[in-house]
Amino acid sequence: MKRMVLRALSGAVLAFALLWVSPLTAHAAHGVATDPASVELVYGRGGGWRGLGNVSVGYLIRTLSSLTGLDPITIRTELQNGRSLAQIAAANGSSGAALVQAVVDAAKTRLDQAVSNGRLTQAEADQLLTTIRDRATTLVNDTTLGTQLADRAAKASQRSTLGWLIQAAADQTGLDQATIRARLRNGETLRAIVTSAGGNPQRVIDAAVDAFRQAAITAMQ
Secondary structure (H helix, E strand, O other): OHHHHHHHHOOHHHHHHHHHHOOOOHHHHHOOOOOOOOOOOEEOOOOOEEOOOOOOHHHHHHHHHHHHOOOHHHHHHHHHOOOOHHHHHHOOOOOHHHHHHHHHHHHHHHHHHHHHOOOOOHHHHHHHHHHHHHHHHHHHOOOOHHHHHHHHHHHHHHHHHHHHHHHHHHHHHOOOHHHHHHHHHOOOOHHHHHHHOOOOHHHHHHHHHHHHHHHHHHHHO
16 A cells, blocks of 8 residues: 555656646546556456456566566666667567567466356457467567656656645635636646635645645655
């Protein structure tokens, strides 16, 4: 639980200034970052399989860590330096092909079980395995993954920070959060919204920072 809170707090302070003066889109004001399933096969209600064929970068990083002994942080740093997972693997005693095969092997185990349980036909399992191999191969050889991860982290930080700011703005101005979010989606900045409601922008910032600080202190205990 503490790890989840710390992840949500990470980078939020840097995003305060950006969100304070920038218009927010509807997606940014409402969206929640999600990660695709790590080659997980989830049998859904109603008899359908959901999330099949998805391969997450996080799963690939963890698998490469197991293959090479590199810690995930080092792998992410290498990705941010413009290297692909295949290049990182090759420089550390493995290969992109071995990484893809490890992902495929893990997926095949799950798919074989699904076939055995009657949840998939063999033809469906074979098609899914091909999809997983293709997607894993594309990701493993992509030299832009580092940039994509950085962009996603920045957007997640902005969304997390926005929650603190909206709560503080609502407390300081008496506006309800739904109204603030609607006005953000219409292109207003949070500063303009607070000012037009007679609020003090700096007090809103201070209140949001205080709330963040208290949450961080609680998470570290």
